[in-house]
Amino acid sequence: MKKIIPILFAILSINSFAQNNSKEDSTIIKKIYDTSLLNGKSYEWLDYLSNQIGGRLSGSINAQKAVEWGEKELKALGIDKVWLQSVMVPKWTRGVTEFAYIETEPGKTTNVPICALGGSIPTPIGGIKAPIIEVKTFEDLRELGYDKVEGKIVFFNRPMQADLIETFKAYGGCVDQRYSGAAEAAKFGAIGVIVRSMNLRLDDYPHTGSMSYGDLTNNDKIPAAAISTNGANLLSSMLKLNPKIKFHMNMNCRTWKDVESFNVIGEITGSEFPNEYMVVGGHLDSWDLGDGSHDDGAGVVQSMEVLRLFKEIGYKPKRSIRVVLFMNEENGLRGGKKYAKVAKNKGENHVFALESDAGGFTPRGFSFDCDDANFEQVQSWKSLFEPYLVHYFAKGGSGADIGPLKKEGIVLAGLRPDSQRYFDYHHAKNDTFDAVNKRELELGAATMTSLMYLFDTYGVK
Amino acid sequence: MKKIIPILFAILSINSFAQNNSKEDSTIIKKIYDTSLLNGKSYEWLDYLSNQIGGRLSGSINAQKAVEWGEKELKALGIDKVWLQSVMVPKWTRGVTEFAYIETEPGKTTNVPICALGGSIPTPIGGIKAPIIEVKTFEDLRELGYDKVEGKIVFFNRPMQADLIETFKAYGGCVDQRYSGAAEAAKFGAIGVIVRSMNLRLDDYPHTGSMSYGDLTNNDKIPAAAISTNGANLLSSMLKLNPKIKFHMNMNCRTWKDVESFNVIGEITGSEFPNEYMVVGGHLDSWDLGDGSHDDGAGVVQSMEVLRLFKEIGYKPKRSIRVVLFMNEENGLRGGKKYAKVAKNKGENHVFALESDAGGFTPRGFSFDCDDANFEQVQSWKSLFEPYLVHYFAKGGSGADIGPLKKEGIVLAGLRPDSQRYFDYHHAKNDTFDAVNKRELELGAATMTSLMYLFDTYGVK
Numbered sequence: 001m002k003k004i005i006p007i008l009f010a011i012l013s014i015n016s017f018a019q020n021n022s023k024e025d026s027t028i029i030k031k032i033y034d035t036s037l038l039n040g041k042s043y044e045w046l047d048y049l050s051n052q053i054g055g056r057l058s059g060s061i062n063a064q065k066a067v068e069w070g071e072k073e074l075k076a077l078g079i080d081k082v083w084l085q086s087v088m089v090p091k092w093t094r095g096v097t098e099f100a101y102i103e104t105e106p107g108k109t110t111n112v113p114i115c116a117l118g119g120s121i122p123t124p125i126g127g128i129k130a131p132i133i134e135v136k137t138f139e140d141l142r143e144l145g146y147d148k149v150e151g152k153i154v155f156f157n158r159p160m161q162a163d164l165i166e167t168f169k170a171y172g173g174c175v176d177q178r179y180s181g182a183a184e185a186a187k188f189g190a191i192g193v194i195v196r197s198m199n200l201r202l203d204d205y206p207h208t209g210s211m212s213y214g215d216l217t218n219n220d221k222i223p224a225a226a227i228s229t230n231g232a233n234l235l236s237s238m239l240k241l242n243p244k245i246k247f248h249m250n251m252n253c254r255t256w257k258d259v260e261s262f263n264v265i266g267e268i269t270g271s272e273f274p275n276e277y278m279v280v281g282g283h284l285d286s287w288d289l290g291d292g293s294h295d296d297g298a299g300v301v302q303s304m305e306v307l308r309l310f311k312e313i314g315y316k317p318k319r320s321i322r323v324v325l326f327m328n329e330e331n332g333l334r335g336g337k338k339y340a341k342v343a344k345n346k347g348e349n350h351v352f353a354l355e356s357d358a359g360g361f362t363p364r365g366f367s368f369d370c371d372d373a374n375f376e377q378v379q380s381w382k383s384l385f386e387p388y389l390v391h392y393f394a395k396g397g398s399g400a401d402i403g404p405l406k407k408e409g410i411v412l413a414g415l416r417p418d419s420q421r422y423f424d425y426h427h428a429k430n431d432t433f434d435a436v437n438k439r440e441l442e443l444g445a446a447t448m449t450s451l452m453y454l455f456d457t458y459g460v461k
Numbered sequence: 462m463k464k465i466i467p468i469l470f471a472i473l474s475i476n477s478f479a480q481n482n483s484k485e486d487s488t489i490i491k492k493i494y495d496t497s498l499l500n501g502k503s504y505e506w507l508d509y510l511s512n513q514i515g516g517r518l519s520g521s522i523n524a525q526k527a528v529e530w531g532e533k534e535l536k537a538l539g540i541d542k543v544w545l546q547s548v549m550v551p552k553w554t555r556g557v558t559e560f561a562y563i564e565t566e567p568g569k570t571t572n573v574p575i576c577a578l579g580g581s582i583p584t585p586i587g588g589i590k591a592p593i594i595e596v597k598t599f600e601d602l603r604e605l606g607y608d609k610v611e612g613k614i615v616f617f618n619r620p621m622q623a624d625l626i627e628t629f630k631a632y633g634g635c636v637d638q639r640y641s642g643a644a645e646a647a648k649f650g651a652i653g654v655i656v657r658s659m660n661l662r663l664d665d666y667p668h669t670g671s672m673s674y675g676d677l678t679n680n681d682k683i684p685a686a687a688i689s690t691n692g693a694n695l696l697s698s699m700l701k702l703n704p705k706i707k708f709h710m711n712m713n714c715r716t717w718k719d720v721e722s723f724n725v726i727g728e729i730t731g732s733e734f735p736n737e738y739m740v741v742g743g744h745l746d747s748w749d750l751g752d753g754s755h756d757d758g759a760g761v762v763q764s765m766e767v768l769r770l771f772k773e774i775g776y777k778p779k780r781s782i783r784v785v786l787f788m789n790e791e792n793g794l795r796g797g798k799k800y801a802k803v804a805k806n807k808g809e810n811h812v813f814a815l816e817s818d819a820g821g822f823t824p825r826g827f828s829f830d831c832d833d834a835n836f837e838q839v840q841s842w843k844s845l846f847e848p849y850l851v852h853y854f855a856k857g858g859s860g861a862d863i864g865p866l867k868k869e870g871i872v873l874a875g876l877r878p879d880s881q882r883y884f885d886y887h888h889a890k891n892d893t894f895d896a897v898n899k900r901e902l903e904l905g906a907a908t909m910t911s912l913m914y915l916f917d918t919y920g921v922k
Binding site: 165201364388391420440 | 849899
């Protein structure tokens, strides 16, 4: 019993903390949600970014347009500072739409939808055609060995695991095929790689994404593409019937010299602790196939909306709040690295950073990368989020762009929207504005603003 | 302190309850979710119901096809009993697509999308044209009075409240306009009614739904239609510019004699308590504009899936579990009333009923209509649902079809999916199969099956 009483007091003290603050906090948080839902700007911003600018791969003209748009819109908010932070980014272009077919015998072919993975080399002009061999893992490759792989195209066909509730875990269990498949297959003499799209749905969209050749020399690099999930199933069935079928793929993508681009940064300077910085952000670049509405247009406009909502409800933050629209998350993370490097060089004391980069779906909560004391504080705020059906507060990852800010004492957080539909759209042609629901987007923005408000009010432990 | 200790014991005893049972329960619940996600049948069933049968308004040929399909599919499951329960239902038909325009001056017209409300009388052949007057509430009507309303079309334009987090609450705050608008307006001499669609989104789909003329005589009834939200905003703006504009509407819907239809019922007879009945259901009828995938194809196939999952994982219920595919929820609730009446006449002891009729979206939890002891038991199961991000367990409504079963001691429950997108589709042309996500549907089915399993295992208090 003696052990139980202190636990009881601990429980009671958390409750009383919540009660002391909850009334004013509840009122402000309600104002935040009401304003976002009744008088929000996130959806209108996303409409412009998606439909007037569109896909904005690093180094593209659209990426530059998005930088200029972000700067203009932040300036229009009348916040204290807005500036661009120069950063050199990779420039890769897809070229003409890729083309592929399965050949059962000469002249008898079936087209399948593919797209080059970001960073892939092209095929030679006219494409390549070769026997194709299916594997599920890198271990499969090793078991086959050089003799059975040499001269062939390797087809990585491990599907995302449908029985995992959080789809990001299923993604994590598959994405090695996309990221390192080409590098691994090349070691066994493969001449090309086809990867099943990271998509839980059966459809006809190939999903692109970043890849790396690791330490391969230029001569050893081989072209790599994603195939739609329907295409992957078809190819797999046809291979079972006839292992001698050939695969043709033709891509003319290209990597250019790095070019200059920018992180877009806006700041409301803190009224009490101007030297404590809190960051909220998403990434301004996207893949080129769709218009990047979920990945990560949603995160960009939600982050901008955090500062706008503070202005709108008349809340003056104690700490300096920065919105950062990061450049080049998708294929290099140069923006995130640059922001952290400059912050470190200037000795800026970053205490908190929040990223939204998991789609504009109904917010379920946040994951945190922080110490126990701060996580405990977050737990004490849970009841404030209950009226908004925001219930998920867990330790775990935060966001790629804010990762480089990690240091002792900082709290990193990631918005966690409902993840069931995310990989239906992720890095594919159908990641477009119509796939985003206005209310879901606005609820996300309000949820982020509320967490920023609480960390600003109570500080980081 | 003395008062605290018993509370503490109460907390501990709930915890120990959960701990004693949680291991086996967790294992079974995991099996339920895995089977639904990896080897589910709900999505395939919905595909057939939506795309091969389609919209199935009570009394229609499609409704009859759906009855036959439901019976056949339940029989194929090899459960203990499958039967049809006869019920007389209303038959109302829309006729040719409705037509409406706003006339600013003779010959100068703008078409707007309308649809007749279910149960409305038609306009005279050729339609009606009259001045139109906007109101927000029945109180507005009373303030205008007979003189200002007589001979006009009344335009009810109260929008759903966007700042309510649960969209069903926003629906509840508006639906009186649709249900009773015509009856109220007719009392003040109106000759027709136009109602803003119950939709939080701005788009071009009119949303139908049930209406009642209350105690109006046949001679006093006036035609009533819904207008799309974009149409409503346009009409409202034009009225502000020129209150003298006229509105034309043309509909040839018709009410026929009642016809025979059926509830479709399947049963797994209980192994220990065969005379204790637990019902799971959705409604087989839908409106006629879309194919009724969310409302309520989803609830139908999820309910069927509950019994199939029990068979699939080899779980033999102690109590008799019935799936009921109710007929005529939308415009009469005859199926729900009939089922309850027969159950009462036969003296069947119904202890639990669960309905899914809020769309096939990600399940967030359940609402319950039950006493405190049963609600406490439900609370003790919360942690079992945590791995599936199911977190919402609240007192509140259950479902329209199971409502008539209400009596002392019964537990009524409703699945509560994420509600943000529901009214984008509800009763409109875009409530179609492509608006349902396979995983979200399957998670719902698993969540329902898990609750049924727990009530079957631990019984109703």
